[in-house]
Amino acid sequence: MxxxxxxxxxxxxxxxxxLDDQSVGERLCQACVEGLDVDGxxxxxxxxxxxxxxxxxxxxxxxxLEDLQFSLNEGAxxxxxxxxxxxxxxxxxxxxxxxxxxxxxAAVAEQxxxxxxxxxxxxxxxxxxxxxxxxxxxxxxxSRAGWRDALAAADTAALLLLGRRTRPPPAPDGPxxxxxxxxxxxxxxxxxxxxxxxxxxxxxxxxxxLGISSEEALARLRAHAFAEQRLLVDVAGDVVARRFxxxxxxR
Amino acid sequence: xxxxxxxxxxxxPDRERQVGRAFVELADTLVDDYDTLDLLDRLVxxxxxxxxxxxxAIMLADAGGELRTVxxxxxxxxxxxxxxxxxxxxxxxxxxxxxxPVSAPDITTTDRWPAFTEAATSRSLFRSVxxxxxxxxxxxxxxxxxMHHRPGPLPAQDLALGQALADVATIGILAERSIRRSExxxxxxxxxxxxxxxxxxxxxxxxxxxxxxIAEAFDRLRDYSRRNNLRLADVARAVTAGQVEPATxxxxxxxxxRR
Numbered sequence: 001m002x003x004x005x006x007x008x009x010x011x012x013x014x015x016x017x018x019l020d021d022q023s024v025g026e027r028l029c030q031a032c033v034e035g036l037d038v039d040g041x042x043x044x045x046x047x048x049x050x051x052x053x054x055x056x057x058x059x060x061x062x063x064x065l066e067d068l069q070f071s072l073n074e075g076a077x078x079x080x081x082x083x084x085x086x087x088x089x090x091x092x093x094x095x096x097x098x099x100x101x102x103x104x105x106a107a108v109a110e111q112x113x114x115x116x117x118x119x120x121x122x123x124x125x126x127x128x129x130x131x132x133x134x135x136x137x138x139x140x141x142x143s144r145a146g147w148r149d150a151l152a153a154a155d156t157a158a159l160l161l162l163g164r165r166t167r168p169p170p171a172p173d174g175p176x177x178x179x180x181x182x183x184x185x186x187x188x189x190x191x192x193x194x195x196x197x198x199x200x201x202x203x204x205x206x207x208x209x210l211g212i213s214s215e216e217a218l219a220r221l222r223a224h225a226f227a228e229q230r231l232l233v234d235v236a237g238d239v240v241a242r243r244f245x246x247x248x249x250x251r
Numbered sequence: 252x253x254x255x256x257x258x259x260x261x262x263x264p265d266r267e268r269q270v271g272r273a274f275v276e277l278a279d280t281l282v283d284d285y286d287t288l289d290l291l292d293r294l295v296x297x298x299x300x301x302x303x304x305x306x307x308a309i310m311l312a313d314a315g316g317e318l319r320t321v322x323x324x325x326x327x328x329x330x331x332x333x334x335x336x337x338x339x340x341x342x343x344x345x346x347x348x349x350x351x352p353v354s355a356p357d358i359t360t361t362d363r364w365p366a367f368t369e370a371a372t373s374r375s376l377f378r379s380v381x382x383x384x385x386x387x388x389x390x391x392x393x394x395x396x397x398m399h400h401r402p403g404p405l406p407a408q409d410l411a412l413g414q415a416l417a418d419v420a421t422i423g424i425l426a427e428r429s430i431r432r433s434e435x436x437x438x439x440x441x442x443x444x445x446x447x448x449x450x451x452x453x454x455x456x457x458x459x460x461x462x463x464x465i466a467e468a469f470d471r472l473r474d475y476s477r478r479n480n481l482r483l484a485d486v487a488r489a490v491t492a493g494q495v496e497p498a499t500x501x502x503x504x505x506x507x508x509r510r
Contacts, residue, residue: 004315126449151314191317195320196333197320197329197451200451201458202455204455204458
């Protein structure tokens with residue numbers, strides 16, 4: 001273990017770029033098709049209220065898989081989103097796994113050439129942000145390295161999407177919320193944030209202080225860090241140490 | 252202690268009994284439907300007691316190969332791990348890289364990890380750090396760190412015991428669910444790391460709602476899970492999803508089994 005895979009490497013470069021959700025989806029899916037032993041990829045966002053939006057699909061088959069799942073409301077991707085665990089089906093025709101979504105499996109067999117399907121959830125704590133679907137027209141498992149690469153890529157994509165969704169809006173004349181150097185936002189948002197317990201602890205405290213979701217709480221923390229021109233981890237530290245608390249009036 | 256307590260006359264040294272008890276408890280955990288993070292949390296606590304360490308922590312590599320702290324006996328231990336991550340070097344990182352034990356009997360006098368030494372010395376938290384690999388087929392999937400306030404080597408016997416505890420951690424991670432595919436290990440690690448985020452959020456919610464410190468909040472969360480025979484991550488998930496009242500989890504109960 002140790003070295004990064006091709007897909008993770010390709011995504012790491014995106015951290016410093018100004019990308020919208022769709023571009024993140026496009027780059028992630030393309031990197032997967034190029035770096036992994038798969039024929040197509042799609043990324044769907046799962047927003048609040050169980051609404052879904054396919055951000056990107058590399059081809060019509062990948063798009064078809066997404067459409068089928070969303071209209072039937074069952075399938076590997078839906079299961080990955082609900083359980084928060086990856087769903088791997090290396091051989092769609094020789095497995096008992098498809099018994100969990102019989103209608104979807106039958107539709108895939110009838111309407112697409114897909115033989116293997118891998119659905120990876122993009123997660124942040126208990127929340128599932130979206131799902132990355134990979135398919136192949138021949139059966140077989142992903143290699144160990146490929147699997148690790150795919151998981152890491154899903155993780156990086158989750159960080160990018162979450163970062164976008166919680167990023168404070170740029171002030172009219174103020175400094176940009178994203179710094180061009182170092183590939184990090186001005187408040188220190190980057191891969192390192194996931195390994196800082198105080199950020200998650202402070203998120204929980206703000207959830208309780210304002211009765212809001214984890215994503216909103218994180219957005220509030222980032223907005224405050226931005227307004228004060230401080231690092232997210234430092235603001236989080238203040239919240240945990242009770243030197244600072246959010247109140248309803250601050251909304 | 253009662254006078255007819257049979258253990259009172261046990262001729263074996265105290266530590267041997269404790270070691271036995273620790274492994275029995277860990278084996279019991281492995282038999283049940285357990286949570287990896289709960290097991291690792293028990294492990295670091297045992298490390299502190301059995302190896303007379305001042306702190307202990309376990310780091311695991313995520314799918315991208317980056318190390319992340321998943322269990323620690325104290326915030327200070329967590330901090331030392333963070334310093335190593337930031338410095339990009341240190342006993343734990345080296346141990347992971349080479350899948351071999353690394354001892355730093357005095358971190359203030361060694362020149363092996365200048366950036367880490369400088370950061371750690373300025374905080375004067377610990378003087379010695381010993382890192383043991385979580386070994387799997389010649390690779391390391393993470394590392395166990397033992398920290399002491401005083402400088403000095405760790406006796407060979409303690410190193411062997413520490414390695415045995417590190418091996419239990421590896422077994423625990425591998426066995427959480429049945430191994431069906433070679434990919435499962437990466438998935439287990441990823442799930443454990445993600446569960447850690449949920450647990451930290453739940454600690455924050457409990458701390459806020461019940462006016463507790465983060466450490467107290469974790470104690471209550473852990474006690475509630477064990478009392479009700481639930482997985483730590485599941486309870487944390489329920490707290491963050493608002494499916495269980497924080498007050499219920501945060502309630503202090505005399506019946507909680509303390510180690």
